[in-house]
Amino acid sequence: MSLPGLSSPLSSRRLAGLCMGLSIGLCASLVTAPSAQAGFNGGYLLETETKRFIRAMKTELAAAGSHGQRLTASAHIASQLVPSFRSGAKPTGMKQTGVKQTGATMVTAIEKSDKAKPGQARDVTLVPLELALSQVAMQVGSNHFDEIKAAQASGNGQVLTLRKGHFTMAHLFAMTRTDELRKAVTRRPDGYGLHLPVLIMPAAHLSIADERIALSSTSGAFIINLGTLGIEKAVIAGMAEKSDQARGDGAFKPFLMTALGGRFAARDSQFSHLGFGDRPKFRGLSFISGHLFPKQSFVFLSNNRFDHVGTVELKGMRDFTLSNNSFNASGESALRVEDSMSGQIIGNLVMKSQKHGLRVTNNSTRITIRNNIIFGSKEAAIFVGGGATATNIVDNILLDNKKSGIISKSAACPTIHGNAILRNGVRGILSENTFQLSLKSNVIALNKGPGISLLGGAVQTDHIIVEGNRFERNALGLGTSDISNITLKNNDFSKQLPALFSGEMTFYLADYLKRAGTLVKGNLSPFIISKPSHVADNGVSNSGLLLSKFQYCNDG
Template sequence: MDGSQGAFIVNTGALEIIGARLDATPGAKSDFRPFLLTTFAGATQVSRSVIADLGSPAFPESSGLAFTHQQFSTSGTASMLRDNVFRNGVGVAVTASNRLDVIGNRFVDGSKTAVLVKAARDVRIADNIVSQRTGTHGIKVTDSSSQIDILHNVIIDSPGNGILVDGGATDVRISRNLVGKSRLAGVSVAGSACVAITSNFVIANGSRGIAMRSVLRGKVEDNHLIANGSAGLAISGQSDHAALLVSRNIFKDNRFGLSGARLGELSLSANDFERQLPRIADGEFSANLGELLEFVASSKPGEFKLASTTSEGGELSQFSAVDLARCVAKKRA
């Protein structure tokens, strides 16, 4: 596509790109690069292709490959991105859309977030490799997105957070990813609900391994938290009844194992701190360190529970009432 002429593609039908290359011609305008936007009843399926030099950073809709306003699409075909290479572009943005698979792709040298999910539902991001030293985050989920799976990805060298979930997102599963060497946190979750972070390797991130702030009904389970620059797990800003379960995680060589302020309602169970000694706790956890170590050493079954009274309630206005009610009901069932 000719960037010097302001070229772009808007797809409202069925578009397939298979084993091809889609890029911009040299000499594109400095403030504009071509992009492919799929909207309304459109569906785009891209496989085994190279997507290079596409996307303008001003709006999500002008990302290299963008999907928007598809909630009410009657198309029987879902959009899908599989086994592609995205290079030197703005990446993929899914805004106000339903049903998209982003599977087996490689994102290299992007200038923004590799995969942005905003006000979207039923999105699966799996088996991708994200390796970009520029841009912002590896994967970001925000603006009341719901039913999002982030599975089996490798995210290395993110200049921001490896994975960021915020803005009232609900029902997000982050599982079996390798997240390493992010400048900020490996996995950061804020202002979200029903988020399960399970079986990930979170290694050598510049700040925290996993950060949980103002999360309703969260779970951090079976993760390896290793050599992170701050706490392996940091918890803050929890409301009084924001239940959070932390179980069967392995902490090793982080600056601290646990760090917290305003912990809310917290349960710890069967976590391994043996290779984290002596730097196990910081913040509010320090006051309970003796009891926690005694509980761990006793090998007692059950949970070690902490509760701190907070002066703040959870901000619920950012959530979709329907999605929040559904995810909370599902967790209780």
């Protein structure tokens, strides 16, 4: 990723292009501004365009509007700020064939199952809530089950269960007109209301398309999918009621869970007001699989909009694709990936999460995070840790997050290349006890703390590569502590003066400047620092991270 032409004047044509898709009044005022006509230096240009980007996002994208308008506007603004940005671009840097083929095959299978034998009325039954929850206890545990039971209306504790066959909401409504089931599904002017929890068994398939489904929080409604759930051009929303508001933030809110080999695909849809507080597996949409379970769960999310959803949570998943979605005002981290493998998170827009924008932890392996825009998170834009291995963080725009742009903590061989990390509240990039870190071709500017902070290595033989990055007007440039081996090559510090280095790096400043030649081109030959570290050389990092977990670092 690069930001070419920052030393040249900003033309009216380029400024007009930057505003395309935004309000006409804002564009007109920017294009006719004297500073736009006269041009200004690169540093001021970067800061001005960044502020304009943030302002445009806040005033236009966070406002009510279609999901398509959000993605179109954000991708266009991003492409003007960072010309190499392409929403939904194909990832590079890791093997993707298996992911792509598996995802396409599973989505096709879900679409074909729409033609499966229609479900019969006898296949729609009520079962005790206790029995339904026991179906997923082996994968999700039983924590918070008592709270879910307590949320059921009048303590009836029953679940609408689809045993086998294909169902639509219209079919389901027709099948529940008996006295026993009449209150489970209701007809609304814009779709249907669900007033009981729904359990989709492995042989059943529920299709929701071109309609709005309201899940009653007062009645304790939720959906657990062990079979197939396909959603297209639909709205799935928690139905807020006055009694819920009176109960406060701890009140029950509906959730969607796919587990035990269930399949879930959603496209062109909207999800809102979902998530039962900070309760793992129940705090929004969750997709759960297990390495020891014979059948893997599957998820595919594309071109959806998530508003006021606690989080989208993946645990133990493989070969998943999350592309071109927008997440607004998530109650937790917008996306949590745990113990998962070979996933693609591409072309998404993440705005104003209450915690991190994206969080990848618990030994997740080969996750690609590419061409996403993340801004306004209350913590870091991207957090990678807990033994996560071979995470590719490439070509993202991360700005105006309250803490850091990227945090890598107790992770292995992450690739952080080609990102624009701008105006974050603390650091641009923080690495702590990370093994084989590669930082290349990033634009790191206007952050309120160090552009890059490197704290502690995983082992004494660990080596960190910092190459081709551009530092501009951060509070500090590059800082290190207890790093044994680091190579600096072709970094641009020309607009980072006077605070180039901090921490241990200050001892090497004179030698670096002497060998670098110019701050713009950086050192043409690698500048290598190698020294003893306090890290024990016994195969275990000072955070207890086992090197045996890093087997994927050199794959492919």
